[in-house]
Amino acid sequence: MFFVPLFLSNLNTKKIARKIEYIRTTGSTNKTIYDMWQNNEIHSGGALITDQQTEGKGRRGNQWISSASKSLTFSFILNDEDEVLNNKISLISGIAIIDGIKKIANLDCQLKWPNDIMYKNKKLGGILIEKKEGVFIVGIGINVNDLDFEESIQNKACSIYSITSRNTQREPLLAFIFNSFENLLTKNMSEIVKKWESVCNHINTFVKFHHSNQIIEAEFAGLNKDGKAKIKINNTEKIFHSGIIEL
Numbered sequence: 001m002f003f004v005p006l007f008l009s010n011l012n013t014k015k016i017a018r019k020i021e022y023i024r025t026t027g028s029t030n031k032t033i034y035d036m037w038q039n040n041e042i043h044s045g046g047a048l049i050t051d052q053q054t055e056g057k058g059r060r061g062n063q064w065i066s067s068a069s070k071s072l073t074f075s076f077i078l079n080d081e082d083e084v085l086n087n088k089i090s091l092i093s094g095i096a097i098i099d100g101i102k103k104i105a106n107l108d109c110q111l112k113w114p115n116d117i118m119y120k121n122k123k124l125g126g127i128l129i130e131k132k133e134g135v136f137i138v139g140i141g142i143n144v145n146d147l148d149f150e151e152s153i154q155n156k157a158c159s160i161y162s163i164t165s166r167n168t169q170r171e172p173l174l175a176f177i178f179n180s181f182e183n184l185l186t187k188n189m190s191e192i193v194k195k196w197e198s199v200c201n202h203i204n205t206f207v208k209f210h211h212s213n214q215i216i217e218a219e220f221a222g223l224n225k226d227g228k229a230k231i232k233i234n235n236t237e238k239i240f241h242s243g244i245i246e247l
C-alpha cells in the first residue's frame, strides 16, 4: 500500500507530481502513463506509481524485476519543451534519486553512466527514459525494502534495506526525489554536469566501454557541456551519447 496523503505532505514542488495516480498493479508504469496521457487523463508533470509491475521494462529491451510493495516503481511525464531539457533530463533524474536516498537514509549512492543508481558496484536502481510524440516518460525503479533478489541478479543488485538493515518509507523518499528533481530543473547545464560528476563512481578511471558490438578499455573522462560522455581511447577523447560501462 502506498499512502498518497503521506507522499503529498512531504512534496514541496509546484508542478512535478502534484497530480499522482496510484494503482496497485499494472504491466509497466511507463506504458500505462503514456496511455493515460494519450487519453488526456494525465498532463505534463503528472506521475503514476504502482506496488507491482507485471511487465517492468529495463533499458536495452531488458526486463525490470522488482518485489511487490517493497520497491519504488513509478513514472512521470514531461512535455518535451526544448533542447536543454533533452540534455538535462537523464542527468537530473539520476542526481535527484541520489539526493532523495541521501536525505531519507543518509546513504551515499553513486551513478554509473548513463544513469544506473549504484552502491559499491551493485545496482540499487535504474531509469528508463522514453521519448514519444512531444513527451518524455521517465520511469524509475528503486530497490528500497527488498530482502532478496532473483538468482540471476543476486550478485549484482542491492536495496536500501540490504545496506542499512532498516526499512525506509517509500512515500517521503518519492517526495524527496521529486523535490530535488524540480529544483535541479532550474539549474544550468554546467552546474548539473558538475554535480553529476561529483556522484559518478567511475570518473577518471579505466572502464570497459561497450559500444557498437565492441568492448574497449578506456578512461571515462566525465561529461561534456551537453551532458554526453567523454571517453579517452588511446589518449584521444571521443564523445558518446550511448553505450554501456562495465566496472
Ligand code: BTN
Pocket: 027, 028, 029, 030, 031, 053, 055, 056, 057, 058, 059, 060, 062, 064, 073, 074, 075, 116, 125, 126, 127, 128, 138, 139, 140, 141
Ligand atoms: C534499467 O534498465 O536500469 C532501467 C529500469 C527502469 C525500471 C522502471 S520501473 C518503473 C518504470 N516502468 C517500467 O516498465 N520501467 C521503469
